Amino acid sequence: MSITETSPAIEAEQTPLIIGHWINGASVVPANGRTTPVYNPATGAVRAEVALADETDIAAAIASAGAGFEVWSRYSIAKRQAVLFAFRELLNARKGELAELITAEHGKVLSDAMGEILRGQEVVELATGFPHLVKGAFSENASTGIDVYSLKQPLGVVGIISPFNFPAMVPMWFFPIAIAAGNAVVLKPSEKDPSAALWMARLWQEAGLPDGVFTVLQGDKLAVDGLLESPVVQSISFVGSTPIAQYIYETASKHGKRVQALGGAKNHMLVLPDADLNLAADMAINAGYGAAGERCMAISVVLAVEPVADELIAKVAERIGTLRIGNGSSTPEPDMGPLITDVHRSKVSEYVDIAEADGATVIVDGRGFSVEGAEDGFFFGPTLLDNVPTTSRAYTEEIFGPVLSVVRVQSYDEGLDLINSGQFGNGTAIFTNDGGAARRFQNEVQVGMIGINVPIPVPVAYHSFGGWKKSLFGDAKAYGVHGFDFFTREKAITSRWLDPAAHGGINLGFPQND
Template sequence: MTTAIPHWRGGRRWTGSGDRAGDVYDPATGEVTGRVGFATRDDVDAVVADAVEAGRAWAAQSLTRRTAVMFAFREALARRRKEVAAAITAEHGKVLDDALGEVQRGLEVAEFACGAPHLLKGGFSDGVSGGVDVFSIRQALGVVAVIAPFNFPAMVPLWFVPIAIACGNAVVLKPSEKDPSASLLIAECWAEAGLPAGVFNVVHGDKVAVDGLLEHPDIAAVSFVGSTPIARYVYETGTRHGKRVQALGGAKNHMVVLPDADLDTAADAAVSAGFGSAGERCMAISVVVAVDPVGDDLVQAIASRIGGLTTGDGRSGCDMGPLVTREHRDKVAGYLDAGVADGAELVVDGRTVEPKGEAEGFWLGPTLFDRVRPGMSVYDDEIFGPVLSVVRAASYDEALTLVNSSPYGNGTAIFTADGGAARRYQRDVQVGMIGINVPIPVPMAYYSFGGWKASLFGDTHAHGMDGIHFFTRAKVITSRWPDPAQRTGVDLGFPRHD
């Protein structure tokens, strides 16, 4: 049975006015399970107009009231986490445990946002001059948009939405049309928490909806996560229309393995970080840099672990699920022939996998290349699938140069028992998030998430204090209350605080 998937407006599900829609698949069976309605520009305008009105009233609410809603939302999402995770598995394909972990990481941001009364505190300086005090406050922007990718349909919206709402903004979320149902379950959690209608909204769609948000004069800011070309487009279009934009782009994350590393630990980490969520993570390890002489042993250790993995329906207890769509699976599989043609050694071919699932599922098993070099498409491109490449390096310095030469700078890891080498790496590597013997260095919610170079467009990262600053504007007030005994008369000199 095919389910109609609507938008969310005015605190309830809403069909919109458009007649265009897109298919939503179960990646484990290849079957169409839903049809998601695509918003028109008029739909976007109507939702934003509602959000403007609701946002004004929400920003005027006390911090105490807003915080009470945040706590209630956190509890509602915690109660329904299994339901949200099941929707993710059904439409994205990642295994259920991975989907539950995604929801948990989003919950952590909601918990961080519950501290809004402390996070939004300003400063106060008493008596900076004769009878003059100075203090600062942070205020909401108004209506903000969040444009989320398919690979984390719950976690990525939750990186932004709780903080934006806690700061007093209204939000319009445009989730991926590939796996949209999790966004509606999150919307229901907001309604259960008592969030006023119109403060949180969901519009589904394609470029029409995206451009409607990027160009709308009442959208003050846009948060985006996706591929680098689209991130650049979102940033340039949004800023050209006067918006504050944070656009997190693509990645090609390297894991450097030094000769003194524990190779069993490194191999476990490479497999876990390379093939979790079928490699559809912006923080996935896609390149292992093996520093001589560990290459042969490390490749053998990784290959042996791949042999023990199971690929299948994410609801059946397998290690790795399918890819999100047939088109994406075919695109990723195409890199295997390209890698061989470029001279890389195909150690494990994921096309030969025997999945535990329906034959029509979007399957591609874990794939391992060795002796990959820059200039090969399997190295240069963000493949976004279960393809792990091993590059050989003669020294630490060569490995560092390789990482720093990448146009991306999202995440990286180093595996070593040498504290000096680790400290040198964390200082010298040109990457925003670094793991030391940690393969996926995603920061906790009270730190901020974001990369360098072509992995980020904009000046601020996601969540943490960067998120608070992104979703608010600062005011500084200089105040003097009249004191007849201290009248100074007219003074045309530049004000000084003597």
């Protein structure tokens, strides 16, 4: 099966720059000399070096955020809302700049980078309406002459640790709500694509956010542990692999922090015999190979209820042959770009080796794929596997690449049991024209986000994002009402203003309502 290639418009790589932190409203390049390369995945060339924080940088970032919080938390709701609206307008006007930056460092095609920004912007727009969501409640005369009311107040300094696959959207799942609620944010982006975070920091400054309220701390595990262990940082929001999510949750909880840690996934798509197979094939392509499969909501397993597997596989394979792979900045734009690093490409290739050794049939093989003129790019072709054993690591573990596995099942119940027996519970989908089957599925499947004839069921911003089982550690999902609850804490106040003409006298009994 041939795959159409697109030649990249390779730009001359300049001498690598040092990408620093954003502390107290300014870019800071530390003197410690610790850096790691940032690649252009489409060319394989180093485009910059990113600074890696040491203890001094970590302390400076957290201190700056603490000072920013003292200023920002005293802003009125009206003033905070004005800054959020200004950020929203600036982001909307200049989102093309951010999309180009994401494509250059992550490798996803420009339209996909733009889609990421627009989904993140939904949360910004939700946050602009925050006054309604941070209101307290009031009960007048709860007892004679006594009023009881509640206040929602910010936590303080909050930490966000974001992954490489969505350098703009995932931080925007958290920081608009955190900032709207009056907190100060320290964002630790992935060292693989760190520039989007700095771009957004400058945009916040232009929008009028006080210095220190949005801080960017570049780094590796040292920076992560610094946030987890700091007594100043009150909460941690994380998206990444399950082992790291579990580490984040356990470590931050041990240090008394609130935690929302979103982990990995192995998302299944159950295709019933009555489904529209053309729709199912299109959606399997979109959800399996978009962003080169580097999505936590990617469909990686198609559960085909017999007798539809052969026909569905043929349709998917045919569509793979039309995909154009290349530099995401090319004109015309390709359908899929490279993987993030050469190391990750090797890991994805190893999973295909494992599946094949375990007895799977390789229908379309993306191993060894390259793009003419960009042979050093980190490209991996879309791969389609059939009859993948459910005991294989290629089935049980998250591959995070453009590999779509087909598992043949004999019934709805068998497919449901496979989904529910997995360690992950992030997202799933069912394709069917039977409303009763769909309704049964949404009630019986043990997964946090469900699509019905929709392959990537990422909720809109006014709902909340998060899975079950080993896909989420902590009680709070991302954004939506969960987000505002997570980034605020409540005070309950019982108040009595005495009538100067009356006094209740001394009573040592337990307070009660007469």
